[in-house]
Amino acid sequence: MKKRVIVLILDSLGVGVMADAKKYHPEDEGANTFYHILNTTPLKIPNLERFGINKILNHPRLKRIDNNIASYGIMNLMHHGADSFEGHNEIMGSKPKKAYLAPFVDNIQEVKIALETEGYQVSIPDTNLPYLLVNDFVIVADNIETDYGQIYNVSAPLDYIPFEDVLKIGQSVRKNVKVNRVIALGGECVTSKHFQQSVERRADGLVGLNSPKSNVYKKGYQVRHLGFGISPQKQLPTLAIKAGLEVSLIGKMQDVIYCDGAKKFPGVDTDRVMRDITNEMDSVKNGLIAATVQETDLAGHAQDPKRYANRIELVDEYLTEIIDRMTDQDILIISADHGNDPIIGHSQHTREKTFLLAYQKQLAPVYVGERRTLSDIAATAADYLGIEPTENGTTFLG
Template sequence: MRKRAIVLVLDGFGVGAMADVAQVQPRDQGAHTLASLVRAQGHLEIPTLLRLGLGRIAPEAGLPPAGTPEAAWGRCNLAHHGADTYAGHNEIQGNRPRRPVIALFREVADAVRDRLVQAGHRVETAIPGGSALLVDGQILVGDNLETDPGRIYNVTGPLDAVPFDRILRVGRLVREVARVSRVIALGGVRITVDDILAHTRNTPAGQTGVVTPELHIYNEHYRVRHLGYGIDPAVQAPSLVAATGLPVAMIGKMADVVECPAARWRDPVVDTDLVLQQVLEQLDQMQGGGYIAATVQETDLSGHEEDPAKYAAILARADRGIARLLERLQPGDLLIILADHGNDPLIGHSLHTREQVPLLVTGPDVRPVDLGVRTTMADVAATVCDHLGAPAPEFGTSFLGLLH
């Protein structure tokens, strides 16, 4: 029997704060993304997720009484530190999280400068009083101002003046020196280095970086590569499945944050309807088997905007797309729905929340059983590899045997 696996991540869709949140991320105490959505909206238009068993996962959220679930259900703990999209997605794909260092860019700026100069680049201070560096007169290296201080560095350049490969080479040199969670190489069109410098700020927290949203760099032509700390794509599910000869498709945010050079299809599409449509299209093309990994990102974006009404509307669109996907599943298919962290729109801040995530697993051959609380989201990757006959990833325990 040919087999297919689909992993669909509802980005930022948490179901309650982790037990360690008081020690690890105290600001997120009491976080519960799903319960906040129910509290704010009164009713969520998610009949498909309810039918699969979401209410059984989180009865405390105030959802309608749950009947007999049609899917296997459970929760996953986060094994990575904090609550991060990049770390979360790579954990889902079987990466064993490494504890990164938290350091403002100013703490490593001299070492980064030395490495760049050693590689033949011209380096100068970007703006007065700050630590950010301007490389070759075009590329700015500094703090990421969109997340907690000291976790991510950005390498930003204008694509009309510098090819993305050069921006990425600079990013890789920074990655050699830095031990923070991520280095993001980012290029945009219709911007100049003067625009980048005009949107570079020194913050009270000691950061120096680009206010990226105000730069309007995020459009259909931008380029990005996330360079993670301790990430080896070769031991993650997409690369392991591709090595067996099966096709792999990466859709939505998944295509941005998880590397798989052998993937047949990659598209970092953001629109929720387009994400689900591409999942259907790729499923149709994988009649001989394969693996689809996709992310609905707009849920997370709505959480960042602290807009529960928008979040609920996006979730409803995703639910309708999931309903269409269920109609197309055939014997041998495995659909796994989960999240990567929380993003509670009512918690009082606009950052990710450290929450457990829901786990729903379905397919024509899957029996509805309680999967319990999984130690790590990497169990998903282990299950995908087990289902498709690929070697096990570096982290995670398969629950395939519980499904049949």
Template sequence: MTGRFVVIVLDGFGMQAMQDAARVRPGDERSSTLGSLLKDFPDLTLPNLEALGLMNAFGQESRCMKFSPEACFGRSELMHFGADTFQGHQEIMGTKPKKPETHNFQQKIDEIEQALLQKGHQVKRCGTPGLQYLLVDESCTVADNIDSDLGMAYNCTAPLDVLPFDRLMEIARIVRSHAQVGRVIAFGGTGNTVQDILAAGQTREGKYIGLLASLTKSYDQGYECRHLGYGVDPQVQVPSILAQAGVDVTLLGKVADIVHNERGKSVSCVDTASVLDLTIQELDSMKSGFICTNVQETDLAGHSQDPARYREVLETADRKIGELCGHLRNDDILVVMADHGNDPDIGHNRHTRENVPLLIRSRAKGRNVGLRKTLSDVGATVCDFFNAPAPENGTSFLKEIQPDS
């Protein structure tokens, strides 16, 4: 296959609660990210997503957006436990999710503190006597991630003007070697200070303590991030499989921070218009290959419980996706999807366990690929498109969207 396959992940853009949400994540059974936005903004129009089948996938029309009779669409459940950006993207890339352990940082603080001290780091405890996190070398905090599923990740956060990213990663790798949670996330930015990070401290449920990422000023400039995962084998994922087959791979946005792509091109970017402009530029320069782009600001708006900001980001993404469609060839495929939900009206700042849309532009018209059981079906379809070996997990739906393939 000589075409291009583009996947755009609108981070946190779910459609409605999964059937198991009440059991797996009590409270999420009433979640619907798109439903909340339509309730808050009945006049919401996303013409390009609408044309791709947004309302078809949602299963109902709104005041201003209707079913698209020629759309090729579907929905997908999440196979990974909970509702997680890192695990969601590993799943998209073809990993069969493995359930990590759940620990609040208090359960591991002694062990991690000792490991850091043994490696020659200075370590100070912050917080209250009963709820503490670590400040390493007077510059890096190690604490619970309170921006997503509680107990599933630890953050290592530092101002990069004070602590270079490679040194931050040294700390994060020590933490990773002593943690069994799903992710250890190392991130920081420039222009902020240790005091800015410490001022973002918050607690959850009386047993989690962390630094709310959106308040640390890490995203403002010079942002760098790396996610160290649990139970992930890059060799059975799409980027490694395609690279082995000689296919170009480009990861843009947050996916560049969390998916292994040693032999391809990875570019971190947060701003929605910028990351989609990069996608168009990469598409224009690529004769054949795979591009995956993460639009992160939808997720950030959900974490901030800010539906007005969510709408603004979605409208920007819709406009840019329309521009991108004008750069696609007849033999290209575009999939617009999500990795989980992040309902801005749910009443908490965590992800929500929702089915996600699969909006597909291909040669097929008027096709419904149904409710897929795993996000890995997208990764399997990508590999099938390039006649490459299948990833660890997932079932291709290529024949359903490319009738003459």
């Protein structure tokens, strides 16, 4: 019997601060992304209401529908902090590893020596603003758009160096540091001089490329996320490929999840991501379609609740078509990876629980409880597809 699992992640749409945030993320106290968007915008989400979202949110402006059509619950983050890469890899079945936290300056000499040993030309152009310049074009430094000491970026102007070479440098850096993530990225129609002029120090001391200012995202953008302690062989997409099933990764999902053999559909625009899902429902007959809507997270970083609400409404509109295209053997699972409360007072991710909605036309909806890890999504999908279990997570099918 052919079966499909459709996983849809609304990036950063959290539903309330985690219990441990008071200790580790005190600045997030009181965060509740979804609830606060409802407080501050005229958000209309009839399909999510039908699914039963207000049994989780308990917001006075939404209908509480007793005959909801989806099973529902709440998910806790097992990974430390509130990180999209770690969150997505946890969703796909990886057990999070505790990574080392440090600014790049703490590792700069070790990385410099390692790259020079591999034959690269490496310099530190400005000791007052320390970063590595590799082969005259590639900048290795802190990621100054995320939490302190979690991520190092390897950035390059792709008119001067192929992305494959940037990725090799990134992999060399990855081998010599233990931080959560190393990101290799690049864009076209930008100069090396402009890149170097876009390096800056933020208030907490991190030094790195201001990526939006550098224009790296504007044309020909390519990116690869290199995680710490991640084994794709034990994740849902690779296990599905191994079992002979089809796998499609859409939007940010294909940026942060590695799966050899999957069809990949890059894209940030929400309309494009949702159209790719519906198109793949015509193509994939037996397997996994996994997608991420990223513009919600970008609206959170911009502290723009109206834009955030607009993107949620667009997703809700597409749910009508997705439901219509679902067969009796399909499961649709909708969730998030953390929070990004646009009114909490800062522009970074917030450590929040996420909602869980699971719809299958032939299964009666139930409350599946408060789950210990986001990996329960992958564990449930693997159980339903009848494939090898993921590294982490417990199925809620029963």
